[in-house]
Amino acid sequence: MRLYNSLSRQVEDFIPLVEGEVRMYNCGPTVYKRQHIGNFRAFIMADLLRRTLEYQGLNVTQIMNITDVGHLTEDDVVDSQGEDKLQKEAARRQMDPWEIAREEEKNFKEDLALMGIPPAHTYPRATEHIPEMIEMVEGLLAKGLAYEVDGNVYFDITQWPAYGALSGNKLENLEVGASGRVDDRTDKRHPLDFALWKRDEKHLMQWDSPWGRGFPGWHIECSAMARKYLGDTFDIHTGGPDNKFPHHECEIAQSEGCTGKKYVRHWVHCGWLEIGGRKMSKSKGKLYTVPEMLELGYTGRDLRMLMLKQHYRAPLPFDLELLDEAKKMRSKLNNFVTSELRRCADGDAHTEITDAVETTRSRFLAALQDDLNTSVAFAAILELMTTVNRLKPTTSDAELVLNFMSEIDGVFGILDPVEEAADLDADIDALIVERNQARKDRNFQRSDEIRDELQARGIELIDTAQGTEWKKI
Numbered sequence: 001m002r003l004y005n006s007l008s009r010q011v012e013d014f015i016p017l018v019e020g021e022v023r024m025y026n027c028g029p030t031v032y033k034r035q036h037i038g039n040f041r042a043f044i045m046a047d048l049l050r051r052t053l054e055y056q057g058l059n060v061t062q063i064m065n066i067t068d069v070g071h072l073t074e075d076d077v078v079d080s081q082g083e084d085k086l087q088k089e090a091a092r093r094q095m096d097p098w099e100i101a102r103e104e105e106k107n108f109k110e111d112l113a114l115m116g117i118p119p120a121h122t123y124p125r126a127t128e129h130i131p132e133m134i135e136m137v138e139g140l141l142a143k144g145l146a147y148e149v150d151g152n153v154y155f156d157i158t159q160w161p162a163y164g165a166l167s168g169n170k171l172e173n174l175e176v177g178a179s180g181r182v183d184d185r186t187d188k189r190h191p192l193d194f195a196l197w198k199r200d201e202k203h204l205m206q207w208d209s210p211w212g213r214g215f216p217g218w219h220i221e222c223s224a225m226a227r228k229y230l231g232d233t234f235d236i237h238t239g240g241p242d243n244k245f246p247h248h249e250c251e252i253a254q255s256e257g258c259t260g261k262k263y264v265r266h267w268v269h270c271g272w273l274e275i276g277g278r279k280m281s282k283s284k285g286k287l288y289t290v291p292e293m294l295e296l297g298y299t300g301r302d303l304r305m306l307m308l309k310q311h312y313r314a315p316l317p318f319d320l321e322l323l324d325e326a327k328k329m330r331s332k333l334n335n336f337v338t339s340e341l342r343r344c345a346d347g348d349a350h351t352e353i354t355d356a357v358e359t360t361r362s363r364f365l366a367a368l369q370d371d372l373n374t375s376v377a378f379a380a381i382l383e384l385m386t387t388v389n390r391l392k393p394t395t396s397d398a399e400l401v402l403n404f405m406s407e408i409d410g411v412f413g414i415l416d417p418v419e420e421a422a423d424l425d426a427d428i429d430a431l432i433v434e435r436n437q438a439r440k441d442r443n444f445q446r447s448d449e450i451r452d453e454l455q456a457r458g459i460e461l462i463d464t465a466q467g468t469e470w471k472k473i
């Protein structure tokens with residue numbers, strides 16, 4: 001497989017460290033509020049990557065952290081400033097930060113499920129790995145890469161000349177930007193030195209450390225947890241475009257500084273989600289959450305479809321019209337498997353269809369192996385659908401194509417799950433029976449109501465001489 005590596009800025013061969021095994025770390029959510037759909041682009045990408053690797057027979061270990069302390073509000077500067085996001089939210093909501101963290105973690109996992117994202121193997125919480133972080137900070141102090149001033153521990157950025165390799169930010173350029181803030185942090189040797197441990201006796205979430213009570217820096221959390229679950233060196237680290245700098249840059253400095261080994265072999269970042277041409281995280285436009293999107297009549301899988309139509313690294317413009325298109329495309333695919341392929345006449349298989357399935361399978365795999373080229377993979381599937389429909393498939397063709405569609409959906413995860421589809425069928429059938437009875441009873445008001453209700457759910461009824469049939473609109 002070929003995969004773009006943000007560190008080398010090139011598409012490279014992806015070769016796992018241990019044959020057949022892939023160890024992958026995904027920067028997870030900071031659980032202080034419900035994630036917006038822009039955040040989910042990185043998680044959908046990570047899921048696609050995992051499924052693509054598994055489709056090729058690799059065994060993937062996926063770790064996604066839960067940041068429940070230490071992430072400060074000004075997280076786009078090297079030496080993050082501002083308030084702890086959890087603590088700030090606790091004050092705003094007048095709630096316990098621990099309660100907020102657990103509630104938002106639960107919400108996050110619910111949203112993942114709605115997008116058809118299966119759980120990672122482990123979701124380590126930062127607050128449950130404080131000893132591992134302290135150990136790493138001690139290691140950095142022992143090596144002279146960090147220093148302590150009055151209970152605060154900082155990474156000494158001047159000791160790490162490679163800083164900036166991932167993001168292309170040169171230390172000299174960063175210094176210019178930071179100059180305005182030099183005065184307010186007099187305890188630091190260099191204005192860009194970033195905190196590994198912050199002394200804070202007033203923080204609502206605090207721990208004992210060799211440097212007094214306080215809490216860890218956000219970056220050291222990921223370094224320590226990735227190391228614990230995946231080892232000093234592992235295959236893939238993913239994140240959103242906003243994680244690249246300074247978060248991942250700082251992770252590299254800390255981890256490689258501490259272990260003396262390469263930290264991550266392949267860095268993978270998705271592109272921005274844009275609203276009105278602006279990066280979503282900075283945008284003043286509407287940052288929908290998943291429940292808000294559901295209220296507008298979309299599903300988590302519609303959003304997934306929208307994101308998979310675009311290459312993961314390209315900027316993705318977001319508006320509801322594009323989401324409508326994705327929704328339509330998804331119902332077309334659903335309709336193909338739940339309706340069109342289920343109404344076939346008996347007969348021999350078409351060799352043309354058998355051949356088309358084989359060709360599509362190789363094109364699909366080749367596209368994904370080419371740096372996750374989902375749009376080419378989609379095009380291959382749409383072409384197959386056209387071929388199949390044109391040839392009027394028999395039941396044996398349908399069986400083959402249905403199996404293939406379920407195989408590729410193991411990677412894309414955009415079709416309605418089978419259980420849901422079965423529930424939907426039973427539901428619709430029950431309403432059709434009720435409507436037929438209402439018509440017999442000349443209760444046209446009720447029969448119209450049922451038709452309208454189904455219409456609103458995207459189901460069209462067709463009355464034929466043989467009875468009532470339905471299809472998805």
Ligand SMILES: [Zn+2]
Nearest residue numbers: 027028222247
């Ligand atoms: Zn992280």
